[in-house]
Amino acid sequence: MTVVGIDGSYMKPLTRDYITIYPGQTFDVLLEANQRPDHYYMAAKIYSIAPAAQNFYDNTTTTAIVQYRGYYTPSSPPSLPHFPAYNDTNASVQVMASLRSLADAEHPSNVPLSLSTKLIYTVSTPENGTEVRVLEYNSMVEIVFQGTNLVVGTRHPMHLHGYSFYLVGWGFRNFDKNRDPLRYNLVDPPFQNTISVPMNGWPAIRFEASNPEVWFMHCHVECHLTWGMETTFIVKNGKHPEAQMLPPPSNMPPC
Incomplete structure (x- = not known):
């Protein structure tokens, strides 16, 4: 394939x-x-x-x-594809994220490089509610999700509404802010809206906050939302009318 x-x-x-x-x-x-x-x-x-x-x-x-179409004698039964063993059986993951300043980064790439919004994504408890972060319009954001050894042993597919993002790096163990960014792929990284956080590992993503609205980021395993694996980004309006949120329609019913 x-x-x-x-x-x-x-x-x-x-x-x-x-x-x-x-x-x-x-x-x-x-x-x-x-x-x-x-x-x-x-x-x-x-x-x-x-x-x-x-x-x-x-x-x-x-x-x-x-x-296949045509005349032939098919194998009976067809052979079943081999599934490899899945070895990611380390301890559990609590999703955390950190952001670092990239204002001085100098890499020839069309991938967003600078970071103007300082932001840390943490795991909140259900009692604390959903954490909210405010982003300036057109700010460049990098998020590093760190898998740790808490709660239950599994991966966490993190999904961001309203945006796709560049997956610029990933690895196992704890993220090293001085060493790991040197190995980022800033030339042709995948452009996604969901990324899985490995146990005892990390992915790093980047996106440009150019879509004003209130956007949800969460683990796509529904029961994990009760663990606090969710946050909300409020992206501010830009200066031009086309960079601003549209008002609600006049016939929109009240809540």
């Missing part, structure tokens, strides 16, 4: 025998029918990383058959 798009945006083609899709993600994949005419299984299964969640998932492998 050749992956050509993620979350509705094109990317540099990447060919793989299998892909892992997290809740909230979408992939555009090309399949070249270049094998011997036969019947071939296409298969999917759920990986449950958290031991406590094993009882909530049906481990049945979902299959469909890709069938």
Whole structure:
């Protein structure tokens, strides 16, 4: 399979025998029918990383058959694709994020580089409610999500409403603010709206706050919202009319 798009945006083609899709993600994949005419299984299964969640998932492998046209004797039964073992079984993740100033960064790229809004995303409890951060219009924002060893062992697919963002870096262990940014991909990073935070690892994203509105960022595993894995960004209006939020329609019913 050749992956050509993620979350509705094109990317540099990447060919793989299998892909892992997290809740909230979408992939555009090309399949070249270049094998011997036969019947071939296409298969999917759920990986449950958290031991406590094993009882909530049906481990049945979902299959469909890709069938070539023409006259031939198909294999009976078709061979099932091999699924590799999923080894991300370390301790749990609490999602945190930190932002660093990039105003002095000098990299030849079309990826947003400067950061004018200092922001830290933390995990709040349900009693504290959803945390709110105010962003200046057109400010450049970098967020580093850090997976730690708390709560329950699983990954967290973080989704941002209203924007897609550049995935400029990722790695395992704790994020090193002095070393890791030197290895960022600022040339052709994927453009996504959902990114999975690995256990004991981190992804770094960047976006330009150019869409005025109130936008929600959250873990796409619904029950994790009760852990406080959510925040709200209020993006201020710009100076020009086309850079401002539209007023509500005159016939909008009251709450």
